[in-house]
Amino acid sequence: DADVTQTPRNRITKTGKRIMLECSQTKGHDRMYWYRQDPGLGLRLIYYSFDVKDINKGEISDGYSVSRQAQAKFSLSLESAIPNQTALYFCATSVGPYGYTFGSGTRLTVV
Amino acid sequence: AQSVTQLDSQVPVFEEAPVELRCNYSSSVSVYLFWYVQYPNQGLQLLLKYLSGSTLVKGINGFEAEFNKSQTSFHLRKPSVHISDTAEYFCAVSEANAGGTSYGKLTFGQGTILTVHP
Numbered sequence: 001d002a003d004v005t006q007t008p009r010n011r012i013t014k015t016g017k018r019i020m021l022e023c024s025q026t027k028g029h030d031r032m033y034w035y036r037q038d039p040g041l042g043l044r045l046i047y048y049s050f051d052v053k054d055i056n057k058g059e060i061s062d063g064y065s066v067s068r069q070a071q072a073k074f075s076l077s078l079e080s081a082i083p084n085q086t087a088l089y090f091c092a093t094s095v096g097p098y099g100y101t102f103g104s105g106t107r108l109t110v111v
Numbered sequence: 112a113q114s115v116t117q118l119d120s121q122v123p124v125f126e127e128a129p130v131e132l133r134c135n136y137s138s139s140v141s142v143y144l145f146w147y148v149q150y151p152n153q154g155l156q157l158l159l160k161y162l163s164g165s166t167l168v169k170g171i172n173g174f175e176a177e178f179n180k181s182q183t184s185f186h187l188r189k190p191s192v193h194i195s196d197t198a199e200y201f202c203a204v205s206e207a208n209a210g211g212t213s214y215g216k217l218t219f220g221q222g223t224i225l226t227v228h229p
Contacts, residue, residue, distance in 0.1 A: 031215060040120065042201055042219040043155075050215065058216070090154065097205045097215040098143050098162060104154040 003027050006091050006103035013081050013110055021076045021106050023091030031095070032074040034058075034066060037088040037105075046089075049074060081110040113138040113204050117220035125228050126194055132187040132223045134202030141207040144185040145217070146176055149199045158200070161185065162207075172196070197227045 004025045013019050023032065030051045035043040035058075045058030047066040055066060063085060065077045078085055091103040118133040136142065146158040159170025166178040176187045185202060202220040 033216070035219075040221055042115075042117075042221045043203075043217075044219070045216060048216060092217075094215065097207060098145070098160060100145075100157070100217060102155045 002104065003101050004091055004093055004103040006089075006106050008106060009104065010107045011109070013108070015082055015110055017081050019078045019081055019108070021078075021089055021091075021108070023074045023076070023103060025072050025074075025091075025093045025101070027093050027095075027101055028071075029093035029095045029101070030071065031093060032068065033092040033094070033100075034064075034074070034076045035090045035092065036060070037090060043090060046076065078108075078110075081108075083110045086110045113142065113206060113218050115202050115204050115218055115220035117200075117202050117223050119223050120221065121224045121226065123226045123228060124192055127191045129190050130188065130192050130196075130225065132200050132202075132225065134185045134187065134220055136183050136185065136202070136204045138183075138204060138206065142204045143207050144176075144178060145203040145205075146170065146174070146185075146187050147201045147203060149201065149222075151198070155201065158187070192225070192227045194227050194229060196225060199224050 007022045033048045034046040037043045044060050049068045067075045086109050089106045094100045114137045116135045124130050144161040147155040159168045161168045161178045169175045174189050200223045203217045205217050206214045
């Protein structure tokens, strides 16, 4: 099994729908992150969590929310999806300021 | 705040030619530096990282990078590329000072698409 597992791998949803992307890890890392990747923009940080009780906004958090259900689980929600949220989403974990492990990504399309 | 600029969005080269992918960063504090590779339809894989010590860092698949503090650069090089090196490459930085607002958060550049032609 992968160290960082993202589900679903691909999702097509309609504008206005609520959708949740899930991330689970077996690394035992305290720190978890959600990034989105857009062509020509690289990866941008949406939210991050340094432990179960710590949730922080990243640079592009508007329109997103997260939940850290346990050390190993970090979910990203789009409350009302819009087309410009179409992107590739990555979950990552780390044990400190380096040593990141990335999931395989979730490709989300909002139509 | 920190930022990363990858100076070339696309780099086409021929097989067995050398390549350099350029990366400049901006930060008011000490940083850790990284290069990641993303092959088509795959996730991110760490190529190499600079944490401290020697400024020349060797990574996987024959890649290396040199940290230049005075020029705030961390360029990636390979002396002879292969078709299989075709991918997108990302430079990233994280703050090295514990307690800083960006400590532990990776900031990425825009990416450079390397295309190796036969």
